[in-house]
Amino acid sequence: MDKIQQNLLEQVAGIHEVPEGAYSLRINGQLHGKNSSENIEIVRKEDKPGIDIYIKEGTKNESVHIPVILSQSGLKELVYNDFHIGEGCDITIVAGCGIHNGGSENSEHSGIHSFFVGKNARCKYIEKHYGEGDGNGKNVMNPTTVVELAEGAYLEMETAQIKGVDSTNRVTNAKLDKNATLIVREKIMTHGDQYAETTFDVELNGENSGTHVISRSVACDRSKQKFISRVKGNAKCSGHTECDAIIMDEAQVSAIPEILAQNPDASLIHEAAIGKIAGEQLIKLMTLGLSEKEAEEEIVNGFLR
């Protein structure tokens, strides 16, 4: 690994070298290394790029790291990663993609992640997307996440795209069985002429299933964002979707929440708010001695924390 790759790894996974325990590290379109552990087996797919991750039932307090690094300009890849999480597990999965594009061609990573979460299993999924580079080539990331939660399963997704991704189209499709819960916390910040679109489709099929889909975003400069969330209640269930956006400069944000109740006991809520930073927040921080720009940074950093 060179310095650029190490930095990307630090940005997306908070680590400097290959992680401990179960991991799969993909660099410039190739599997750089992988390691299975006693309870977590990582198998390379034969028919297409990607891996299958099998987590034995009852595995507790273990984690899997699957970062992807692209530092070669112009590389385009599509990767399939399938997570098979056994019954009663309690695990953390850390994914992320970092692109350094120093050339003039577009670099593109599209990951299709599928989660099959077994009965009463708990899983925390953390995903960070980061781009950098001094060339004219664009950094493009199009992640798709497919989620199937069995009875009593719980998945918490934390996704963040804060810097350097020129174009993104994120798609998340989830189906929930009885007593299953899906929590999504998404953070997006766009600059320059970047574009980010994110779509959630959540089907609450089982009795007492529930979801919270929460998106916080900041759009600066001339960037554009679109947030679409559709939550369907097909049983006695509870669903909540929230989009909260700060808009600055000449940016544009659109939020399109849709809730569809197909059962009289479905309880669904949507909230969407878009606005600039409140003047009183800036003034308060300025009375503490911060400049207007410093105050703005504090407010944005806090909002996206």
Next chain:
Amino acid sequence: MLEFKNVSYSVGEKQILKNINLEISDRFVAVTGPNGSGKSTVAKLISGIITPTEGRIFFNGEDITEMSITDRAKAGISFAFQQPVRFKGITVKDLISLASGKNISVSESCAFLSEVGLCAKDYINREVNASLSGGELKRIEIAMINARGTVMSVFDEPEAGIDLWSFNNLIKVFEKMYERTQGTIMIISHQERILNIADKIIVLADGEVVEYGDKDAVFPKLMDVRTGCRFTKTTLV
């Protein structure tokens, strides 16, 4: 220390403050008067949130009339809002650190919270968002001013919303603040017990200073409704 020279402030045709002249250098100065008399406007003029339409403001001899909010804060002016501001994602510790101007330790920030009657452990990592009550926010606002420790601190109705916490504690906070800063603490208030600790009292009515003097001289006039002071009837009855 702080001086208003012929300061007026208008919004459109409406004159909010009319030719105010004040010299403020005492330890505790209370500002009182009926709603709409211009008290909060005085606080905003001091902190630089608004600038006078006429007249000049001096701080330690320097003309600060055109100075920005940030520069006034750096020069040593603090302002506790009447209605504290909420922030999504920013914690109590963040605000106290920002106020103190450095990344202070957890135990230091806890000390500031304990002083205003908040159990530090329960609050230090809380977000300053809608989950906090108005009274909690007021106390955090005071803790921030305490953390700044500047020579001039202005409080806009600090007691409002603080129900269960006795005024004695609030007064103790101000006294300790003075011991540390040796500066001026200006408190906008309607509360008799706060006015009672003041060295000087300024009474505003209809955008004008109608009384300014030692507490012992001004306070009895405010309290004695029988003298028929026109401003006491509306504020302190």
